[in-house]
Amino acid sequence: MGDGPVKDAQRRISFRGGGFDPRPRPLVAWIFFAAVLALWQAGSSAGVIDSLFLPSPARIAVALQELIASGDLFRHLGASLARIGLGWLIGAITGVMLGGLIGLSWLGRSAGLPFISALFPVPKIALLPLLILWLGIGESAKVVTIALGVFFPIAISTYAGIDNVPRNLIRMAQSFNVPLSAIIWKVVVPGIMPSILSGCRISASIALILVVSAEMIGANVGIGSFLLTTGNLMQTDQLMAGIVAIAVLGLLIGALISWLERVLLAWR
Amino acid sequence: MAFELVVSGLSHRYGALSVLEDISFTIRQGEILAIVGPSGCGKSTLLGIAGGLLRPTAGTVSVAGAMPASLNPFTYIFQDFALLPWRSVAANVRLPIEHHPVSASDREKLVSDALARTGLSEFAGALPKQLSGGMRQRVGIARALVVRPALLLMDEPFSALDAQTRDLLMGDFEAIWAREKTTAAYVTHNLHEALRMADRIMILRRRPGRIREIVPVPIPRSERRGAAAERDLVRIHGELWGLIREEAQLADREIAHG
Numbered sequence A: 001m002g003d004g005p006v007k008d009a010q011r012r013i014s015f016r017g018g019g020f021d022p023r024p025r026p027l028v029a030w031i032f033f034a035a036v037l038a039l040w041q042a043g044s045s046a047g048v049i050d051s052l053f054l055p056s057p058a059r060i061a062v063a064l065q066e067l068i069a070s071g072d073l074f075r076h077l078g079a080s081l082a083r084i085g086l087g088w089l090i091g092a093i094t095g096v097m098l099g100g101l102i103g104l105s106w107l108g109r110s111a112g113l114p115f116i117s118a119l120f121p122v123p124k125i126a127l128l129p130l131l132i133l134w135l136g137i138g139e140s141a142k143v144v145t146i147a148l149g150v151f152f153p154i155a156i157s158t159y160a161g162i163d164n165v166p167r168n169l170i171r172m173a174q175s176f177n178v179p180l181s182a183i184i185w186k187v188v189v190p191g192i193m194p195s196i197l198s199g200c201r202i203s204a205s206i207a208l209i210l211v212v213s214a215e216m217i218g219a220n221v222g223i224g225s226f227l228l229t230t231g232n233l234m235q236t237d238q239l240m241a242g243i244v245a246i247a248v249l250g251l252l253i254g255a256l257i258s259w260l261e262r263v264l265l266a267w268r
Numbered sequence B: 001m002a003f004e005l006v007v008s009g010l011s012h013r014y015g016a017l018s019v020l021e022d023i024s025f026t027i028r029q030g031e032i033l034a035i036v037g038p039s040g041c042g043k044s045t046l047l048g049i050a051g052g053l054l055r056p057t058a059g060t061v062s063v064a065g066a067m068p069a070s071l072n073p074f075t076y077i078f079q080d081f082a083l084l085p086w087r088s089v090a091a092n093v094r095l096p097i098e099h100h101p102v103s104a105s106d107r108e109k110l111v112s113d114a115l116a117r118t119g120l121s122e123f124a125g126a127l128p129k130q131l132s133g134g135m136r137q138r139v140g141i142a143r144a145l146v147v148r149p150a151l152l153l154m155d156e157p158f159s160a161l162d163a164q165t166r167d168l169l170m171g172d173f174e175a176i177w178a179r180e181k182t183t184a185a186y187v188t189h190n191l192h193e194a195l196r197m198a199d200r201i202m203i204l205r206r207r208p209g210r211i212r213e214i215v216p217v218p219i220p221r222s223e224r225r226g227a228a229a230e231r232d233l234v235r236i237h238g239e240l241w242g243l244i245r246e247e248a249q250l251a252d253r254e255i256a257h258g
Helices: A026-045 A057-070 A072-104 A106-119 A124-135 A139-164 A167-175 A180-218 A223-232 A236-264 B043-050 B089-097 B104-117 B133-145 B163-180 B191-197 B227-253
Strands: B004-014 B017-028 B032-036 B058-064 B074-077 B151-155 B183-188 B200-205 B210-216
Touching: A026 A057, A057 A072, A057 A236, A072 A106, A072 A139, A072 A180, A072 A223, A072 A236, A106 A139, A124 A139, A124 A180, A139 A180, A167 A180, A167 B074, A180 A223, A180 A236, A223 A236, B004 B043, B017 B043, B017 B058, B017 B183, B017 B210, B032 B043, B032 B191, B043 B151, B043 B183, B074 B133, B089 B104, B089 B133, B104 B133, B133 B163, B163 B191, B183 B191, B191 B227, B200 B227, B210 B227
Parallel strands: B032 B183, B032 B200, B074 B151, B151 B183
Antiparallel strands: B004 B017, B004 B058, B200 B210
């Protein structure tokens, strides 16, 4: 139609196809984030916000700097990361193994799926007291709690991933007499990578929740125990600094998984 | 001695649904047999059984005579190409021969030869997502050619492509066929395709799928696109359409159950 003149007898058709296209604009995100911080800082400076309960962003930044300088932050974060790393590794390896059995064999599916379905809804932190009874108050109970939290989403995303590998690709490989082991390595394993990586993303956030919870229940060092102690002592600036540190850790883990997705799933 | 694929007394059921019933026919070495019929007549099931991907409820598929040497005698070309999206074009074509005891240099030679025969040499490193539908099916054809198949089983190989690409690809395939004389079973619902490619056309009726008729196309493939053959082809097309029209209408009006 164009924008040219419209004669008397003609009527321009009005546009009605807009909206429903909420594309984010990064600059707006930064401006909004800065505005919230500025408002918060202004509220604290003006005395509207009680700094004992919610310290100002500037005080939190100072506390964070002090925690970094004293080495306390990395001592606590290091202990938490070691627990997450070990628990995640154990949970992920066993999860992929059981998920693989459920995805590939009728026996594995018949025996394993009811087990997964029954235990998946149990909040894993609820098992910590039992695990402490079995394994003692040391590292093992916390690591196993994290491993259990990671195990289920990884197992589920593994067998769901196998279910979603297009059967025509498997039939194609069979039609060329590709041996079973090669079908698993060349067709199934690359085919489940998207699902496994989204399982990693979910399980990493579960591991973070569980490590903080477990450390609040029984640990002397670790970010969870640090948060609990600072809360008890009303050191809210340090408490908030700890929360910021966990948020940054979560973002870094998310960024690592996004990078893995870009590298491993470049074919999508 | 030439070989024949002999399908004898084949029946297949999916639960209570009888899909194929008492199908018997042969495919002779060097010929292309088109299998045509309305939706739901069991064409793809028949092809799956012929190449050993499906186990029939009754009947046998066997080979009489000696088959030519091949790394995979019964080789499929799939409607949806069935390419591994994480592998490059060359790696997809290499897949069928990776488990054969062939030296690495011979393997690469086989792959580059198959790519050259299908006009894909310059796309060897591309990923499937970077290719058009026509190019993807060329990869499917190259992957089939790399094993030097004795019998090609083609399941609606061009039906996922637009009309122009289909025409181009059929032309390519005719040229390949003229060189290699590969035996093929060619499933299609498109009578024009069948009349262009096949030596004989097997018409299936549906529910249960039975052979209605096997019609020869008595015009050499190389002459079918000329004006002289047009009248004969139109006549055969009319006869074939008469055989499947009623059932195609029934298939079109059917409500899916289950």
